[in-house]
Amino acid sequence: MSWKAVHRWLGLTLGTLTVVLGITGAILALDPVLHAWEAPAAPGSLRVTTLAERVKRNVPDTEEIRRLPSGAIVVFSFAGEQPLASYMDPADGKVLGAWQASALPRWVKNLHRSLLLGDAGRWAAAGVALSMGLLCVSALVLLLRRMGGWRRLSARVRGSLAQLIHVVAGRVLLAVLCLTSITALTMSASTLGLVALDSSEPEVLSVATGRPDLPAAQLGSLENFAVKDLRKLTFPSAADPEDTWKVATAQGQGWIDRYSGQMLAWQDATLAQRVNDLAVVLHTGEAAWLWALVLGSAGASVLLFWLSGMVIWWQARRQRTQIAGNTPLTQADVLIFVASEGGSTWGFAQTLHKALSDGGHRVHSGPLENFRTTAATRLVFVLAATYGEGQAPAHASQALDRIAKLDASAVPVTVLGFGERQFPAFCAFAVALDQRLRAQGWPALLPLECIHQQSGQQFARWGDALAQALGEKLVLEHVPRIPFTTALTLVARQDYPDAQGGATAILRFAWPAQRLWARLCGHGLSRFAAGDLVGIVPPGSAVPRYYSLASGQEDGFLEICVRQMAGGLCSTSLLGLRVGDSITAFIRSNPGFALPRTRRPVVLIGAGTGVAPLAGFIRRNDRRIPMHLYFGGRDPARDFYFEPELQRWLGDGRLATLQAVFSRVPDGGGYVQDALRRDAERLRALLAQGAIVRVCGSRVMAQGVVAALNLVLAPLQSVATLKAEERYAEDVF
Numbered sequence: 001m002s003w004k005a006v007h008r009w010l011g012l013t014l015g016t017l018t019v020v021l022g023i024t025g026a027i028l029a030l031d032p033v034l035h036a037w038e039a040p041a042a043p044g045s046l047r048v049t050t051l052a053e054r055v056k057r058n059v060p061d062t063e064e065i066r067r068l069p070s071g072a073i074v075v076f077s078f079a080g081e082q083p084l085a086s087y088m089d090p091a092d093g094k095v096l097g098a099w100q101a102s103a104l105p106r107w108v109k110n111l112h113r114s115l116l117l118g119d120a121g122r123w124a125a126a127g128v129a130l131s132m133g134l135l136c137v138s139a140l141v142l143l144l145r146r147m148g149g150w151r152r153l154s155a156r157v158r159g160s161l162a163q164l165i166h167v168v169a170g171r172v173l174l175a176v177l178c179l180t181s182i183t184a185l186t187m188s189a190s191t192l193g194l195v196a197l198d199s200s201e202p203e204v205l206s207v208a209t210g211r212p213d214l215p216a217a218q219l220g221s222l223e224n225f226a227v228k229d230l231r232k233l234t235f236p237s238a239a240d241p242e243d244t245w246k247v248a249t250a251q252g253q254g255w256i257d258r259y260s261g262q263m264l265a266w267q268d269a270t271l272a273q274r275v276n277d278l279a280v281v282l283h284t285g286e287a288a289w290l291w292a293l294v295l296g297s298a299g300a301s302v303l304l305f306w307l308s309g310m311v312i313w314w315q316a317r318r319q320r321t322q323i324a325g326n327t328p329l330t331q332a333d334v335l336i337f338v339a340s341e342g343g344s345t346w347g348f349a350q351t352l353h354k355a356l357s358d359g360g361h362r363v364h365s366g367p368l369e370n371f372r373t374t375a376a377t378r379l380v381f382v383l384a385a386t387y388g389e390g391q392a393p394a395h396a397s398q399a400l401d402r403i404a405k406l407d408a409s410a411v412p413v414t415v416l417g418f419g420e421r422q423f424p425a426f427c428a429f430a431v432a433l434d435q436r437l438r439a440q441g442w443p444a445l446l447p448l449e450c451i452h453q454q455s456g457q458q459f460a461r462w463g464d465a466l467a468q469a470l471g472e473k474l475v476l477e478h479v480p481r482i483p484f485t486t487a488l489t490l491v492a493r494q495d496y497p498d499a500q501g502g503a504t505a506i507l508r509f510a511w512p513a514q515r516l517w518a519r520l521c522g523h524g525l526s527r528f529a530a531g532d533l534v535g536i537v538p539p540g541s542a543v544p545r546y547y548s549l550a551s552g553q554e555d556g557f558l559e560i561c562v563r564q565m566a567g568g569l570c571s572t573s574l575l576g577l578r579v580g581d582s583i584t585a586f587i588r589s590n591p592g593f594a595l596p597r598t599r600r601p602v603v604l605i606g607a608g609t610g611v612a613p614l615a616g617f618i619r620r621n622d623r624r625i626p627m628h629l630y631f632g633g634r635d636p637a638r639d640f641y642f643e644p645e646l647q648r649w650l651g652d653g654r655l656a657t658l659q660a661v662f663s664r665v666p667d668g669g670g671y672v673q674d675a676l677r678r679d680a681e682r683l684r685a686l687l688a689q690g691a692i693v694r695v696c697g698s699r700v701m702a703q704g705v706v707a708a709l710n711l712v713l714a715p716l717q718s719v720a721t722l723k724a725e726e727r728y729a730e731d732v733f
Contacts, residue, residue: 007142019306021125021129021299024299025180025296029292040090041070045226052219052235056093058095059075065088065233122188125184126185130181139170143167143171145341155596187280199267206236206264220262222245231249234246252266253266325353332362332376333361333363334379335377336365337366337380338384340418344454344481345384351478373411379445380414382416383418384427400436415430416448420590420592482537490582491510493506507559507560510558511557530552530619531549531590531593531617532594536585540569548610563608593613593729602627603628603630605696606696607672612641615642618649622654631658636662672704692728693722698732699732701732
């Protein structure tokens with residue numbers, strides 16, 4: 001079972017009990033905080049003999065002195081037949097007021113410790129604590145996979161509000177929750193009798209000599225103990241002349257002769273006792289009220305985790321892809337195996353499955369971990385997504401090992417990878433899978449193809465190549481599942497003249513007000529930042545068109561730069577909007593292109609409308625990090641997008657330098673890659689300082705930039721080394 005399945009099913013089956021223990025634990029964590037304010041603590045230098053003498057002088061019938069974890073002193077005594085418990089001032093031994101064991105209802109403690117079921121409930125509570133530990137471990141594994149490893153653990157989280165809450169709260173409180181589960185299991189081990197804490201008490205007696213008891217102040221053995229280490233001091237009974245003083249401290253416990261003051265026996269605290277004492281402090285916050293506040297917050301957060309987790313599970317169920325007409329594996333002539341973490345790759349498998357079935361093939365689709373062939377198999381396709389730092393999706397983590405144990409056959413196995421070029425390990429799992437299959441001798445119908453950002457257009461081109469290889473008519477028109485959309489109203493537009501490249505406009509839409517529940521469930525517009533993508537479905541089409549965002553949520557609006565594309569439904573629709581018109585849209589995160597929080601310089605390279613996300617980065621550069629923009633256009637009079645804003649940002653320090661070149665005017669400077677070569681010395685200096693590079697524009701432009709930078713950086717560095725260091729990312733179209 002995968003870690004994802006462990007996390008999901010533990011959360012679904014034991015989530016309610018975990019919430020009960022979390023909430024009651026949060027309530028109980030208030031106890032140490034209240035105790036810390038109820039009575040003064042004893043000074044650190046005060047000796048136990050001095051305290052005992054002061055208490056005995058004010059309360060002659062004292063039977064026991066107890067030091068609470070908060071440091072307050074409580075004295076137990078009798079007034080006739082009536083037992084009393086009182087706070088004492090350690091400075092003079094005077095009574096401050098009555099003490100009660102807890103101001104919290106007893107049933108809350110019983111509910112937390114045993115679910116109100118007695119000994120059986122203690123076992124159940126221990127089981128829930130163990131489940132919490134497994135939830136924490138699985139959560140850590142999934143968190144690392146989602147964020148892309150330890151180095152990306154602090155990166156910005158994208159997704160619905162429920163996902164944001166679940167992941168961000170997990171990063172903050174996961175360690176505390178894991179610690180509470182471990183300490184709960186440690187305490188349960190002693191409570192349930194699995195571990196013995198104390199050794200058996202020695203049989204010691206005070207030796208009656210006819211002399212009176214020594215006063216507490218004259219007990220030499222007791223003088224060795226400081227009140228700050230005291231747990232409990234029991235006075236000898238007046239009715240039993242052989243009774244002894246008994247002192248318990250954090251280091252152990254001892255028995256003292258009431259007549260001579262000599263230590264009759266001493267037992268060091270066992271290792272089990274010391275471990276249990278530490279577990280009690282860490283689990284309850286006793287003796288550390290600030291830590292108790294942290295524990296209370298962590299306990300209350302369990303409800304937040306459970307609610308957001310249920311919403312995420314419900315969302316995933318609604319978005320699950322169902323394969324219709326799935327032929328049994330043993331009867332199918334075409335097999336499609338899928339490795340997908342979030343489920344989107346299954347949508348492409350569904351499109352391929354339907355197209356092949358319509359062509360007369362018997363097709364079976366299944367998860368990659370079921371990879372095998374049968375006598376009926378004629379073709380195999382593997383659609384493999386890459387997750388995190390090049391890993392396989394969780395369910396397919398053992399797929400490579402499984403395939404390595406199989407004997408290769410003559411059946412062609414074709415691999416199609418899915419990933420994002422911004423990540424250094426772009427389609428790394430698909431590459432590893434393809435290499436393993438070829439090394440074992442499996443043939444391929446088509447070479448490995450890697451789909452960037454789930455591109456439907458690239459998938460369709462791969463389908464054309466597949467149709468030609470099969471000699472069959474095959475059309476792959478993938479219609480992705482559209483997330484919940486939100487209406488956006490156009491509030492401003494800035495138009496640029498119709499040039500050779502077509503009309504262009506910068507469109508600004510109002511940020512819509514959204515209800516909390518809609519955001520929690522993933523309805524409405526997700527949080528976004530410059531460099532993310534907005535998906536817009538044009539009228540008359542089911543396929544969204546993605547545009548890079550030139551603004552972030554903090555700006556209070558959503559801005560894109562749109563150029564007219566020949567025959568483009570979406571660009572035509574957007575450029576035809578008037579102020580006040582609305583569109584429907586959704587956000588798609590683009591984490592690999594986002595800028596990390598850093599003080600290092602940033603080099604931004606863009607051409608045409610590709611400057612849009614780069615302008616968004618500069619707009620949010622409130623910390624005035626050195627940002628250097630290289631912009632390429634055709635004609636400054638027609639396509640110098642964001643020019644007024646760029647000039648303003650140069651003035652206020654958000655933009656350090658601007659190099660603008662234009663290819664269609666005399667002395668315009670050529671292309672952006674020409675500007676890079678001319679500025680080689682400064683670029684080398686910036687990159688030597690650890691500069692981060694972001695490139696956005698056409699694929700041809702991006703290829704030219706790579707060639708220019710490789711020339712500038714040679715022989716010590718290259719774009720490949722910058723990518724390996726996660727300093728270089730591109731967003732191309």
